[in-house]
Amino acid sequence: MASCYCRPSSPTSTIASPLPSSRLRAVSRSHSDRRIKDNHHDHARQNQTSAGGHSHGLSAPGLRWPGHCPRPVPEPHHGPCCPFSDLHLNSAPWTPPTDLQADIVVLAGDLNVKARGLPWPDARAMFGCDHVLAVAGNHDLFGTSIDDGMDRLRTRLASLGVTLLERDEAVVQGIRFLGCTLWTDVRLFAGADDRLVRADAAMLVGDAYSPHMRDYRQIRVAGDGYRRLRPLDTATLHHQSVEWLEGRLAAPHTGPTIVVTHHAPSARCLPAWAQQDRWSCAYASHLDWLVERYQPDAWCYGHIHDPPPNLAVGRTPLWANPRGHGDSIHDHNPSFDPYGLQQEF
Numbered sequence: 001m002a003s004c005y006c007r008p009s010s011p012t013s014t015i016a017s018p019l020p021s022s023r024l025r026a027v028s029r030s031h032s033d034r035r036i037k038d039n040h041h042d043h044a045r046q047n048q049t050s051a052g053g054h055s056h057g058l059s060a061p062g063l064r065w066p067g068h069c070p071r072p073v074p075e076p077h078h079g080p081c082c083p084f085s086d087l088h089l090n091s092a093p094w095t096p097p098t099d100l101q102a103d104i105v106v107l108a109g110d111l112n113v114k115a116r117g118l119p120w121p122d123a124r125a126m127f128g129c130d131h132v133l134a135v136a137g138n139h140d141l142f143g144t145s146i147d148d149g150m151d152r153l154r155t156r157l158a159s160l161g162v163t164l165l166e167r168d169e170a171v172v173q174g175i176r177f178l179g180c181t182l183w184t185d186v187r188l189f190a191g192a193d194d195r196l197v198r199a200d201a202a203m204l205v206g207d208a209y210s211p212h213m214r215d216y217r218q219i220r221v222a223g224d225g226y227r228r229l230r231p232l233d234t235a236t237l238h239h240q241s242v243e244w245l246e247g248r249l250a251a252p253h254t255g256p257t258i259v260v261t262h263h264a265p266s267a268r269c270l271p272a273w274a275q276q277d278r279w280s281c282a283y284a285s286h287l288d289w290l291v292e293r294y295q296p297d298a299w300c301y302g303h304i305h306d307p308p309p310n311l312a313v314g315r316t317p318l319w320a321n322p323r324g325h326g327d328s329i330h331d332h333n334p335s336f337d338p339y340g341l342q343q344e345f
């Protein structure tokens with residue numbers, strides 16, 4: 001994906017660093033068929049006018065803007081933004097390719113368990129990038145709690161150079177990232193029927209004689225007597241997350257906006273075999289309306305380990321690059337891109 005935006009020449013970044021020239025070289029490598037060629041420099045050059053060299057990205061060929069340009073000169077290029085999810089490093093080790101280069105790596109949850117995060121002392125060095133952002137997945141909190149465990153995960157990841165987003169916003173090189181786990185409202189099939197919601201929630205919790213969603217056995221709520229997590233907890237967090245996302249998406253931002261969640265924002269993210277599977281209510285929610293209303297520049301999600309569809313809602317591409325459980329051929333994504341899809345802005 002390559003888009004042209006006018007943004008300040010010195011973008012205000014809460015997490016900013018100069019763009020190393022080595023990062024600009026990343027786009028010229030050819031190890032992935034999905035790599036988008038570096039046409040952004042050329043695009044910016046073509047848009048330059050002879051009247052002061054300002055680029056608007058909106059000029060028709062031969063059309064000159066007045067000598068005074070009221071808008072800032074846009075940055076000519078953003079290097080690759082690389083999404084990963086569901087590395088599940090507790091199930092089988094994995095390390096990024098040594099020749100991976102990116103500006104920004106986005107980890108859409110399920111890195112590990114017990115709030116361990118990543119096993120490397122410096123995540124940025126491992127990914128060959130300047131910034132690593134992450135949201136927590138449900139597995140990241142297995143063996144711990146959804147409240148204290150999230151705090152421990154945030155601290156642990158920060159020590160590795162990773163910024164955890166849980167209803168947090170980070171602006172990196174002019175790109176606004178809005179991140180949260182999201183969880184699920186358990187209404188994928190139930191819709192507004194509360195009786196069906198309760199039935200699906202009971203199915204997820206299970207009992208001694210039936211299957212269950214492990215979230216409700218493996219994750220606790222420390223602030224409420226260290227009890228087991230309940231579907232009502234995750235549904236409440238889902239609604240709070242959607243409310244937060246809508247508020248942030250409604251706020252203007254000069255430059256691209258990328259939403260990062262672990263749970264999927266659309267039923268269309270599910271593989272064909274799971275479209276009518278009742279358990280899918282734990283994986284995706286109907287947030288197409290939110291995507292269509294605010295049209296972020298991308299939405300990055302995880303949680304679903306099947307090869308992701310090439311998907312967009314409106315003009316918003318939905319990115320997913322899950323690894324899956326690396327030790328199981330039945331739960332491993334054969335289309336996992338260890339180079340992180342190399343998405344460009």
Ligand SMILES: [Fe+2]
Nearest residue numbers: 086110139303
């Ligand atoms: Fe996962």
